[in-house]
Amino acid sequence: MNAINLENSEIIQVVFFVLLAFISMFLVLILFFYFSRKKIVQIEVDKKNLEIEHQKELLNSVLITQEEERKRIAQDLHDDISSKLNVVSLNSHLLKTPNLNENEQLEITNNIIELTQKALENSRRIAHDLFPPVLEKFGLNAGIEELVEEFNSTKKVKVSYQNTIDFESYPIDKHLHIFRILQELLNNSLRHGKATEISIQFTTFENQNIATYIDNGVGFDSADLENKKGLGMMNIESRINFLEGKFTIDSKPNEGVKMIFNFN
Ligand SMILES: Nc1ncnc2c1ncn2[C@@H]1O[C@H](COP(=O)(O)OP(=O)(O)OP(=O)(O)O)[C@@H](O)[C@H]1O
Ligand SMILES: [Mg+2]
Structure with a gap:
């Protein structure tokens, strides 16, 4: 009788410890999920904050440019x-x-x-x-051709331009944005890159309008965020945002610049 009682109490003890182990494991798991979820949420919040900060900077650059232009x-x-x-x-x-x-x-x-x-x-x-009158009279394609011609006439650089997009059916209010983006890219290539060859290409791929811009200048470190914070680059970015597009810019010192953006 005593032996049976002893066995029972041992079983109860084992069950108790197993239960305790399960409960502790369960608690640890809950804590683990709680903290990792919290961390994920925190990362998301940080990411959103960075995006908001960036949008603010973009807006700021648009305002500064507007003020400078007014001045x-x-x-x-x-x-x-x-x-x-x-x-x-x-x-x-x-x-x-x-x-x-x-x-x-x-x-x-x-x-x-x-x-x-x-x-x-x-x-x-x-x-x-x-507002360059050529855009209003003859459209974006003629505007870009004129811009390219102006740069080529300086004899400092050879700009080639190819286009398969029909800009005539493209909304006129967006023409100036593309024009200004190219103007800034060309100015940067000459002013900073001392480029001697530049290529501008517009194509369509899977219903997307795509622009590829390449120069052979001295390049810069495009991974360094500071280089993306100049007014010129910020304006390019906000214009591409306005055109509901995305862009990538690839450049390393002494390797020229390659920028691709799509637009709608
Ligand atoms: N094509 C390029 N070749 C070499 N460096 C470039 C080129 N484009 C941009 N950069 C670098 O990136 C920086 C930022 O360019 P961004 O156009 O924003 O400003 P900025 O040209 O210096 O001034 P702003 O355009 O406001 O007159 C430049 O100062 C330059 O160092
Ligand atoms: Mg610039």
């Missing part, structure tokens, strides 16, 4: 238009002066003609800077 337009208007119209106005009043001889009249009139001519040229230049 530049205000300066151009002030220096190249207002000041000339001011002198035109003074000259026009001079014409009213009594007893002007013929020579004086001629001189003042010539002044007015010359200054209005200059003011006209300047206003045309400012308008062209804001």
